[in-house]
Amino acid sequence: MNPALSVIAFTTLSGAGYGLMIWLGLLLPFHRQPPLPAGFGIWTLLLALVLVSAGLLASLAHLGHPERAWRAFSQWRTSWLSREGVLAVWTFVPALLTLLVLLGYLPPHWLLWLGPLLALSAALTVLCTAMIYASLKTVPHWRDWRVAPLYLLFALATGATFQLPVLNYFAPEFLLKMPTTTAQVALFVAFVLRYLQRRALRDSVSAPSLASAVGLPEGNAVKLFEGAHTEDSFITREMVFRFARKHREPMFLAALACGIALAGGLLEHASNAGPGIRPSFLFAALFAYAGVFFERWLFFAEARHVVSVYFERPDAGRG
Amino acid sequence: MTDLPVRTEKKLGLLIDLDICVGCHACAVACKEWNDGGQFGPLTDEDPYGAEPMGVWFNRVHSYTVDPAVPQESGHCGASSPPAGPAGRLGLSLHFPRSCLHCEQAACVTVCPTGASYKRAEDGIVLVDYDRCIGCKLCSWACPYGAREYDQAQGVMKKCTLCVDRIYNESLPEADRQPACVLACPTGARAFGDFADPSSVVSTRSAGRDPQALMPELGYEPTNRYLPPRPRRDQTPEAKADDTLNPAELPTVLRWLDRMLSR
Numbered sequence: 001m002n003p004a005l006s007v008i009a010f011t012t013l014s015g016a017g018y019g020l021m022i023w024l025g026l027l028l029p030f031h032r033q034p035p036l037p038a039g040f041g042i043w044t045l046l047l048a049l050v051l052v053s054a055g056l057l058a059s060l061a062h063l064g065h066p067e068r069a070w071r072a073f074s075q076w077r078t079s080w081l082s083r084e085g086v087l088a089v090w091t092f093v094p095a096l097l098t099l100l101v102l103l104g105y106l107p108p109h110w111l112l113w114l115g116p117l118l119a120l121s122a123a124l125t126v127l128c129t130a131m132i133y134a135s136l137k138t139v140p141h142w143r144d145w146r147v148a149p150l151y152l153l154f155a156l157a158t159g160a161t162f163q164l165p166v167l168n169y170f171a172p173e174f175l176l177k178m179p180t181t182t183a184q185v186a187l188f189v190a191f192v193l194r195y196l197q198r199r200a201l202r203d204s205v206s207a208p209s210l211a212s213a214v215g216l217p218e219g220n221a222v223k224l225f226e227g228a229h230t231e232d233s234f235i236t237r238e239m240v241f242r243f244a245r246k247h248r249e250p251m252f253l254a255a256l257a258c259g260i261a262l263a264g265g266l267l268e269h270a271s272n273a274g275p276g277i278r279p280s281f282l283f284a285a286l287f288a289y290a291g292v293f294f295e296r297w298l299f300f301a302e303a304r305h306v307v308s309v310y311f312e313r314p315d316a317g318r319g
Numbered sequence: 320m321t322d323l324p325v326r327t328e329k330k331l332g333l334l335i336d337l338d339i340c341v342g343c344h345a346c347a348v349a350c351k352e353w354n355d356g357g358q359f360g361p362l363t364d365e366d367p368y369g370a371e372p373m374g375v376w377f378n379r380v381h382s383y384t385v386d387p388a389v390p391q392e393s394g395h396c397g398a399s400s401p402p403a404g405p406a407g408r409l410g411l412s413l414h415f416p417r418s419c420l421h422c423e424q425a426a427c428v429t430v431c432p433t434g435a436s437y438k439r440a441e442d443g444i445v446l447v448d449y450d451r452c453i454g455c456k457l458c459s460w461a462c463p464y465g466a467r468e469y470d471q472a473q474g475v476m477k478k479c480t481l482c483v484d485r486i487y488n489e490s491l492p493e494a495d496r497q498p499a500c501v502l503a504c505p506t507g508a509r510a511f512g513d514f515a516d517p518s519s520v521v522s523t524r525s526a527g528r529d530p531q532a533l534m535p536e537l538g539y540e541p542t543n544r545y546l547p548p549r550p551r552r553d554q555t556p557e558a559k560a561d562d563t564l565n566p567a568e569l570p571t572v573l574r575w576l577d578r579m580l581s582r
Contacts, residue, residue, distance in 0.1 A: 062456070064455075065452065074433060075432050077321070078429040079430050081455065132457070136426075138460065208536060220387050222386075223384050225412060226342075228347075228380055229379060231371055234375070235459070305460070306534070306537070310417060
């Protein structure tokens with residue numbers, strides 16, 4: 001699949017934003033000691049809202065008619081894309097109410113139910129995003145039980161990393177050992193599960209053969225003799241994308257280097273350096289995001305759509 | 320609207336005989352011509368005279384070679400006697416027109432977030448309402464057959480309409496109320512009709528021929544069916560061995576005549 005920048009930006013930015021909302025929704029009502037600085041909640045929530053909005057706006061750039069995007073809320077009975085849209089808009093309700101509580105316009109004890117509601121809404125939105133892809137039988141790499149948990153894990157990992165620079169800015173006196181370790185563990189678990197998934201998929205993904213695709217019984221060796229067109233078509237540009245299958249391993253190594261080694265190392269450095277403003281937290285967040293961005297690029301680029309079987313040259317690797 | 324109809328009264332579709340198709344692309348060109356104008360046009364071309372011309376087509380013809388690896392019990396395009404080995408086995412060329420199959424379990428319809436994609440309950444035709452389509456391209460991702468193409472100029476997804484503006488057009492002579500690809504096919508490899516009706520041309524023409532659905536294992540239950548090539552006449556060396564005449568024993572004139580007539 002051809003990885004569109006708009007779709008990668010949509011899933012990674014909104015994922016990070018919803019990840020922040022999940023952590024905040026669980027942290028704000030139940031965190032007691034040491035007390036969280038007021039600015040932390042407000043600015044983290046604003047950051048989450050900006051990330052989510054930027055992601056959703058990026059997704060509009062993928063559309064041929066963004067001005068009709070409102071129509072996409074109507075088909076929630078069958079379409080995961082529609083469900084994602086409905087939940088994305090709904091999540092703004094608990095998010096904005098939480099912001100009003102933090103700003104003091106609503107009673108603080110509302111957080112006891114608003115927080116979990118915010119976390120749940122954000123998590124469900126991320127799962128719906130994942131299901132847009134995981135529900136497609138046409139892309140065997142995506143129709144995998146690990147895709148939905150992975151989307152959630154990457155959202156939690158980026159969210160956990162993104163809140164650290166804000167926390168560090170508002171409370172430089174804190175020693176951030178606990179939340180730093182949480183972010184490191186989340187990044188590690190997400191990327192390791194992704195590594196294991198790629199390894200498992202390499203052996204297990206099977207797609208229909210060309211014989212089955214042209215209506216012949218299995219056993220017939222069918223080979224492309226002449227393509228249907230001499231130049232590219234929409235289908236070959238969008239669905240028969242081969243670049244990543246050639247360069248997938250260096251790309252995944254780059255994702256691991258950014259997401260685990262650099263982000264994890266910078267987090268370690270920042271949390272060991274003691275109290276004070278630590279720019280390493282900010283750089284760790286940027287590297288974690290870069291790692292997830294590369295990973296998401298591969299998620300699209302590496303996936304093989306079954307329609308590509310019609311276009312395969314006999315000498316081309318099936319990858 | 321993106322719910323699929325529980326059942327459709329008719330199952331209009333195409334029957335494509337792969338034994339007859341010669342890969343001339345007339346169906347693809349006629350389709351482009353008809354659908355470029357009228358109700359569903361234009362089928363926009365990008366950079367039509369430039370270095371990388373690209374455009375929207377509903378119908379594409381691929382050509383393949385088939386090497387029957389093992390004799391098939393069902394007789395599809397396999398040798399009818401055991402093959403003589405790679406050198407003696409006869410491969411065949413297969414011309415394969417690919418277009419929308421108007422699936423009964425059309426995922427392109429159910430994934431559509433706006434309801435622009437729909438399957439008609441009355442005849443099973445899958446269509447796109449261009450005025451509702453937001454151009455998210457998800458339907459093209461959901462289709463295993465590559466039937467949907469994006470029109471860059473109009474920002475909407477397009478697909479084969481089964482020439483719905485021809486087949487119900489009462490201003491046309493009745494014989495012309497068929498999809499443009501069917502009318503254009505010079506070899507008669509295509510037929511149009513109602514697969515739910517056992518007396519329709521698509522049903523009678525498939526009798527005894529084992530019509531195939533494409534990628535049936537994916538479960539989209541396509542309406543269109545393809546007739547696989549009939550078994551070839553056996554042309555392996557063994558098959559020719561029953562010819563007991565040895566030309567070398569003939570007089571010169573007859574040997575010459577035999578050679579001429581054997582061509």
